[in-house]
Every structure is written in C-alpha cells, then in structure tokens.
Amino acid sequence: MTTSTIVLALALGVAAGVLAGLFGVGGGILFVPALVALGLGQIEAQGTSLLAILPTVLAGTWNQRRYGNLRPRTAVVLGVSSVLGVEVGARLATALPETTVRRLFALLLFAVAVHLVWRTRRQEPRYPDSP
C-alpha cells in the first residue's frame, strides 16, 4: 500500500462518513464504491465494507441509546435472525459472477438515489415561506 493510497483511503473514509451522517444512509452504500475505486474486487470490497461499517454503527448505536430511541431486545432478535440470512446472501453473492453483483450494486445505488429524492420531496413543506 503506497502513501498516496493510504491518504486517499482516509479521505474517502471521512467523506463517506460525513455524507452517510448528513443524509441518513448507511456507510456501506458508499464504502463499496470507495473500496472498488481503491482497487479491491467487488466481493472483497463488500466483505471489507461490512467490517468498515462497524465503527460507525457502534458509534451511532451509542448515540441512539442516549436519545432513548433504542429497543435492545427487538434489535437482538432482529440481529440474531439475520445471521442465517447473512450466510445465504454471502453464498449468493460469491456464487454469481462478480460483474453481475457489481451491476446489481449499481442498481441498488440508483434505488437509494430515488428513495432519497422521494423522501425529501415528501418532507418538503408545501408553502416554504409560511412559518
């Protein structure tokens, strides 16, 4: 790993984190393209992204716990039941050709973009100038 790669990785990390926090999306949607840009293959980028999101997720969970929004028992049931799904998802991703997974990821990016626009339009006040 060269110095410029390290600097680029750090910069992409900060940028992805700020954007994720600002727009309320997970880091993974940005980490995967960032890691691909850094030279990782699609599958390796995805595995690495799952590790890279953990610090953000843990910090976010800590914050939410302070705000009192967290339902820990529900979260544990949800998380534990996801484990079987994780095995299935990873098998599917590794069984498919890497370009297919990459194209599906591109579609996911479009879907999140559309979702964000929809969510923002829904929240915009109808009469912006009224108090």
Added chain:
Amino acid sequence: MRLVAIGLVAGVFSAFFGVGGGIVAVPLLILVAGLPERAATATSLMAIAITATAGVVVYAYRGEVDVAYAALVGLPAAAGALAGSAWQQRIRASTLTYGFAVLLSALGVWLLAS
C-alpha cells in the same frame, strides 16, 4: 415471528451487497412491525452491528475481508458520520440531498461502466 422474517430478509440483503441493510430493515420495521420511525432507525442500527459482524465472519472465511482497508476507511468514517449527523440537525438539506442523489447515480453509472 415478524421480526425473525425481517431479520432474515435484512441479513440476505446485507451480505449480498456488503451494506448494513438499514434501507430494507427500517421500512419493514415501520410497516410490518409497527415501530415508530425513530425507534426503527435506532433499533435497525443496533441489529446491523450483529448482522455486519456475522457478514464479516462469513466473508473472512472466504478470504474476502481486507482488514487494513477496513480500518483506513472505517475509522475516519465513524468520526465523519458523527460530524455529519450533527450538521444534519442544523441545515435544511433538500438541495444537498438532490446533489447527493446525483452523486449516487453517478457512482452507479461508473460501476456499470467499470
């Protein structure tokens, strides 16, 4: 049972794409499990900690996790996310959000082309 079903779907989605899966879990928690929006977001976040850990194990078993890159990208991102979510409370971000949607679409086009 509803929670287990949501967990399964979120797990498949998360591991298939290498993302947290909040984008499917949060709407399902609101619509199917009846959680209020803030509780759904917070609860999904904590569940993702478990889901992503399982994902790391499963991918690492296949030799597809680069720990150095994960640290280089993931640690500054946690600091960035704290700053980003603090700014979010203060700005009216609709124009910015459209810009971000364009950025995501551009990344999608780039991935399709590469």
